[in-house]
Amino acid sequence: MKPPLLAFNDKGIYCAEADVYLDPWRPVDKAIISHGHADHSRWGHKQYITHHTNVPIIKHRLGDIQVTGKAWDESFVINNVKFSLHPAGHIIGSSQIRVEYKGEVWVFSGDYKTEDDGVAVPYEPVKCHSFITECTFGLPAFKWLPQDQVMSDINNWWQQNREDGRTSILFGYSLGKAQRLLKFLDPSIGKIYTHGAIENMTEVIRPMLELPETIRITRDTKKEEFKGNIVLAPPSAQGTTWIRKMVPYVTASASGWMAFRGARRRRAIDKGFVLSDHCDWQGLLTSIKATGCEKVICTHGYSDIFSKYLTEQGYDARTEATQYEGELGELETKNEQEVIS
Structure with a gap:
């Protein structure tokens, strides 16, 4: 054989x-x-x-x-x-x-x-x-909803948070998920801020893909700049001192695992969007x-x-x-x- x-x-x-x-x-x-x-x-x-x-x-x-x-x-x-x-x-x-x-x-x-x-x-x-x-x-x-529906839900969530005077923090992996989210975020709602790991990867990918403008978060970024806007961050940023300056904020995760009700609770996430690559x-x-x-x-x-x-x-x-x-x-x-x- x-x-x-x-x-x-x-x-x-x-x-x-x-x-x-x-x-x-x-x-x-x-x-x-x-x-x-x-x-x-x-x-x-x-x-x-x-x-x-x-x-x-x-x-x-x-x-x-x-x-x-x-x-x-x-x-x-x-x-x-x-x-x-x-x-x-x-x-x-x-x-x-x-x-x-x-x-x-x-x-x-x-x-x-x-x-x-x-x-x-x-x-x-x-x-x-x-x-x-x-x-x-x-x-x-596991049965995914169409992407258009999920992205509409994300933009509506962001809009509501803006009206409530809160920062929207959306967690997604720095390669793939972050750029997919970024591609379909609605910049007419507000500004899009990015964690350094996501911004670094997005800079590599920008020559291949049309993406909206983003603002890299640095130590000089002022707390008042975040209010009503959205922050894209990797999951590893959750629970770190890095996000303290964004208070008051609401968190969400975009992941296939959000299909499990307990996953959001275990990760201490306010909102889960079922979006998988x-x-x-x-x-x-x-x-x-x-x-x-x-x-x-x-x-x-x-x-x-x-x-x-x-x-x-x-x-x-x-x-x-x-x-x-x-x-x-x-x-x-x-x-x-x-x-x-």
Whole structure:
């Protein structure tokens, strides 16, 4: 019995025929990277290959690295194995990685979502025999509302807070979620202030995306400037002395986990908006069906439950352990956390 084209080991997802890893979590010689979140693009690899729009993002996060950028659908061959990158719709520059060898095709999804958010290049299903899928929100309980509705709710919340003389503090991950929120915040309501970690990442992304004006928060920003306006901040800023100068304020979080009633309470958040950069239950199922695959490998998230359901639907499904963390992996890197004070 021949070994699988892609195998899981203690360093990551390995293609032995090409001697290359996909999103490895330990240092390797050659890595193909699906996107810029910290759990998928880690420091220490000798050579990185990723989509060209992800190049400035991972350089910002990882520093001086050797990286090659590829275009969508551009084929590149390593030791007779053909690779290509395809839109994952997760965040800017996020890719699915297609791997083909002797007629066998695998696709590694990385993280992905099917809703066109107007920011990332929309997800495109890729035909394959075997599909490696995340399961971050792989439960039937997760069903997302349309983005337009969620963003309307956020702007209405901000408007009401402004009328009440309060500052709106909205928490979202510095890469991906923050820019998605920023793209659809209504600047006619007031000014948009940003935490340094979010502003630094947004500066990297601005050349790729039209975004409204923002004001970086510094030590010189006066308390009275915040009243009635909105502040975008990473989740790690919650509960720090950094937000004290914004009193009186109201807090909110934009996350798929806000679908759980207890999540907002545990995080001491005033308001929760259900907005995720991952697929909901139906999005996962629709995506898998569209690939035409026979085998499915379920990784991070509700992998056991989701894999069992797929098996009942006739797929050859199993789980594999990884060090990917779904939305938790979108937290700030160490350098970004140091911006918080």
